[in-house]
Amino acid sequence: MSVNVVQELMGLARKARVFASMPWVEGLTPECLGREGRFEIAKTGEQFERRHGIFHLSECGLSPLDHGGLYGDACFEGILVINGQVFLYREHLERWWQSAKKMSIAMPYPMEELGWWILKTIQEVGFSTQEKGYLRPVLTRGFGNLGINPAKCLAPTIYCIVSTIQLYPPEAYDRGIELSVARRTRRAGKDIVDPNIKSNNYLNNIFGLLETREKKTLETMMLTSDGFVAEATADNIFLIRKEEGWQENPARVHLFTPVPEYCLIGITRNLILDEARKAGYTIHEVKDLIAMDFVGQGKECFLTGTGCGLMPIVGVEGIPVGDGHPGEVTKILLQKIRNDMADPAYGISITANRAQFERYMNVR
């Protein structure tokens, strides 16, 4: 097992780079940002020197004093590179900025500037149009004295890993996957940590996975503290019920998903809601779904997320969803999002130049 993990990590590192940006503090900032010719001074207008550059993974480190690592005081995004484009790039950058704002972390760069640096990092890795890439931009409170007080930190650290990803095997999309349900670990609501801050605090979701690890399922359903379905540990969840005659009248397809108070407003969730609306389906964002709603005859269920796209669910806790195969509407929606991933209207080409990128960012 551990040999496989080493091989997998070596494979990941071979085709990866990281963009890193930190204040320069002699004796503290990781050395890669002190190497002549390897960094540039960022023009962010801050009252100290900020350096940034693009590095191999082994060159770059996070300061031991970084509050992202010490306390999870950070927010991030997960973005897909597919068919030669950064899929829904603007939407992800905007959500990252929103998370930062809700955490009162001031982004040191304008969105167009940082977005361009990330695109340059992608270009340095160089993906073919057949390859899937994954971006993991992270903004941390930065390094500061020990103690959780954010006021101890000088200024944010930013890094963005650009690498390859394979979350689910391709056959999983034809067969669908099973879900288990976390019984003891609950999805924290707005009164604890706002689910719509995509923060680096995933401990609760990790406990959900640990709790269900013996089931050997690939994802776990998380419930609210009241026992209603919230989402999965890293994906949103949807339920479909069809009335007789749905093929002639698409309004007879009913698509249910938990309200955003319970879950991350996933960018793939939004895309599916758009596609469902365009298809004429009836949409219900609801508070009171229970795990039992998802199983049994006539039901369909799927997950959405940047990593998985749309993944059919064919069983929950060993009980079949529908006939135990991906449902008809699920397959229609899966095809729609695959088409969107290949449509240049849904992202920016990885070979875009700066002018093209800025034009893309300014289309609203």
Ligand SMILES: Cc1ncc(COP(=O)(O)O)c(C=O)c1O
């Ligand atoms: C908790 C959680 N819910 C839902 C999602 C899906 O969101 P998106 O479609 O934006 O990737 C994620 C993805 O990271 C997540 O971590």
